[in-house]
Amino acid sequence: MKPTPYRNFKESTRHLFRVYTMIPFSILIVLFLAFTIMNGRLNLTQKTTEAAQSISQSISGVYRQYDEEIHRMAESPTVINYVSSHLGSEQVYSEFYDFNNRQKIKSIFHIVNTDGVFLASSAPADALYSNFAFGNLIHRIEQRPGDTLTEMNSFRYSHDRDTSYTFGKAIVKDQQTIGYIIYQLYESDIQKVIFEQNNEIALITDEHNTIIATTSNVTKGVLNKFNPKVDNKGHVLLNGGKYYKYSKRIPGTPIQVITLNSYKSEQYTYYTVSFFVLAASLLLWVLIQFLANKMSARNSESIDKLIHALAQLREGNFNGYVDIQTNDEFQILGNEYNVMLDRLKELIEKNKELSELRTIIEVKQLQSQFHPHFIFNVLETLRYAIKIDANQAQEIVLILSRLLRYSIGHDRSVQLKNDMNYVRDYLKLQQIRFNDRLDYRITVADETLDVYVPKLLLQPIIENAIKYGYENQSDVLIEINIYTSAGKLILEVRDNGQGMSKERLQGVKQILQSQTNTTQHIGLYNVHRRLVLLYGEASGIHIDSTQGTGTCVVLTIPYEWSEYHV
Template sequence: MAENSSNFKESIRLLFLRYTFMPIIVLFVFFLLFTGFNAKIIVANKSQEANKVISASLSGVYFNYYDEINRMAALPLVSDFAATRLESQNVYEEFYEFNTHQTVKSVFYIIDTKGIYLASTAPSDSDIQETIYRTIVPRIAKAPESTLVEANKIRYSHDRYTVYTFGKAIIKDNQVIGYILYQLYEEDFQKLIFVQNNEISVITDRHHTIIATTNNITKGLMNKFAPIFNSKGNVQLNGGSYYMSQASIPLTEINVFTLNSSQLQRYVYVSLIVFIVVTSLLLWFLIQFLANKMSTRNTQSIDKLLFAVNQLQQGNTLSYVDIHTGDEFETLADQYNIMLTRLNELLHKNEELSNLRRLIEVKHLQSQFHPHFIFNVLETLRYAIVVDSKQAQDIVMILSRLLRYSISNDGQTVLLSDDLNHTTDYLRLQQIRFNERLSYDMQLSEQSRHALVPKLLLQAIIENSIRYGYLHQESLLISIRGYLDETDLILEVEDDGSGMSEERLEQIRQLLNDPDIPTKHIGLSNVHRRLLLLYGPGYGIQLLSRLGEGTCVTIRLPYEKGDVHV
């Protein structure tokens, strides 16, 4: 042990020196995280500030036009012009006086109710005029008292576009006599949303239709802005990651989006390399000192742990270790002791489960196919051969399936649907024997049929129902139900037999909960104990019974879905 301790001390010292770069990596990670976090804050602030500037500018543009179109629509000069077509120069002067002071310029129209353009600041284009009259004017006419505000893109000459429209009905003497429209140019919107220190700006209406953008990579199908977010919550555009700030202009349907790249700049990495080189030199001397300190720590705890492990390898399952150093070795020793305790418990449970499984298999074979049962089946078969050859064939086939399933070695758990097939065969044989005196029904959910359950789970319970159900009556109904209760599978076997008294029911419950008490109810006891060992406390059998009314046995076990046969 002394040699091992010495080797351990030396290996600790050498290992610590060999991996001196680990603290440097940790420092690098921390610095990288700090730099990235700082850069993210800067990007977020840039986006938010740009969003505020753009929102304020757009708000001014919006309300300037909103107020202006309402003023113009109510101006007697405009209504007289729409009615008489006189003094058009004064109308144009009003428009140009307003338009020259706007950062976002517009096209101006006055249209009468018949679709005749009375005033226009755009070159005459029949297609554009037809589009406006057929698509925009009807929406104004539907609500003449309201102001139409909407995004719509119209192409003019020289590849100029208007992307936003303000519209209002001109009313005189309570009659609509025309319509006034302002259509705002896209290029002016783009100039407005170009903000210093901001990469991409997008403005949309409430339907996410893009009114204007500083970068066409934001345009999706149907000119929509539909950002795709990555796992970090950033917007993914054209292979790049962008932090996005969003705001809605109050009392409008305009949304403002500002995006800035969230990727670190090259200078960040240069600064990181310089920082790591400098700090690495300082850390090297510190690590040399720490390596010597760590290598001199005593190795008594390691010796104790090695000895305990060696004892365990030789089969001593009581080789507990006692360490009180107040450090990680004490924690390791405590965990080792917990593991050893758990190992002993598992060994005990496995041994008990193995013995119980063997008893269950023997019990099932004896209870299901003991000579008395086979004699009854053969007597029924002999009678059926004479009276009903078809029924005789059914008896032979069912008995064959029962024997094959009971002696098969397909594992300890099976699909509930497979076990129900076996249960159905058993009940059918008993039904042939008892004729109309025995009936049964099964009501199981589709999910419960796919559950994995211990093999022959229901057999002992159904056998008890048949065995004790006819004590004081001529007929018996057995109901089998299955359903899910959250993460558990519930199976119920209920009969309308004679039932039992409260005293007798309490006795059987005590027998089920104490495996050391001998009982003739070995079937129920073994099923309950097996479920406890397999799944732990909280699972097993519960009994409900009333004298003269019947008995209900409830089985609870964890739901585990099995592979469905195809």
């Protein structure tokens, strides 16, 4: 089977640092762009709306002032007397100019009698005598003598000055129309009023969408109408561009204010922001790469030293000490590893000295077996815990230190309570490794706590329960029950794994009963042989297993013997 490729700790740290740095940064970029888009759209809407409201307020004021003034002048005794007697023109002109000079939008003033003769005018009126449109204007005023006529119409006067909106009213004396008073507003002055600094295009129209005044001729359509094309999103299409439109009708008037702003300004903002984000992203990526390399190199140095030392240990080099001076848990782990090497070398020397005693040699060899792969697994778990949960990483280091300190002790036999403390620490590490998919229950009778048992007695049994318990299932429960019965110390280890078939169970029992073992199943065999060598043939291991239910391993030791060192 092809081995699973592993990424070294340095590369993993660098990779995770980049990932966990880029994730929040990417989220911030998305939120920033979303905010920019929303803010740009809101700003476009807001400035278009505010421009329309400002123009509407100004035009509304002008309209109200002219409406009030034409009513006053039409009913003024001075004007009525002037139309009747042709006397007092100076006073009429004075009142007009006093009013006109106060206005933002200036106008041309006419007084015409019922015969169409201009009695007073603030501009040369010669061209108006034969003007058909002006004649129609007088006719419409004549038809509604009690109302004020307001409408869009265009007349050109000297110096190419055009008027675009007219107020007209009949002058009535003794319920008889004797003349007409007319105010015509300059288009250029209206354009100045509707021009807003933060707005692109503004125009005002009458109730028939006829343009009274506009700040851009692109809005003018056929017959001076404002009838632009609109896409399916409601955007106004003018001169190849898209515009946001806001309309506001001035209350009490036939005038409508329309403001337009192009989406191009919004797009320019998006392009600017996008360029800024891209440049910032590139700069940040370079910075992240640099910081990731620095951090991974610093954090992986201790792990690399430990892994290198363990690799030397696997090759049989017991002089592969580690030198870690980081003042943290790695230094503790390194020191404990060095102590372990010293103890291991001492045990090897003692085994050589006791070579003439076959039984003691076998026991010492079995006791001094060391499994570096367990430490490899713990270190792998520790590597990820360092990046995810610092408190859990510290707990792992402390537990592993206790396990190493305990496993390299000189004692061949220990009190049961001490060995069970080791078992609890070992199961706790495995539980961390399997992310709580491993559960265990330990029940120990009080009278058994102080008895002496062979050191690390249950270790291979528990390893087997974990190793084979996860076959075809994701959760494992291990139950340990220790008690006395009929003068014997009973240690039960039960799991809820898949169990063994009858044939496999029979094969395991045959291995346990043999004097030599040439198979790969050495865990249970070593424990059984150790008990047989120390306590006799009546002691050892008994296995019960049912396929699909689980396995129970029972260790039996003479209780009276277990009170003493073995």
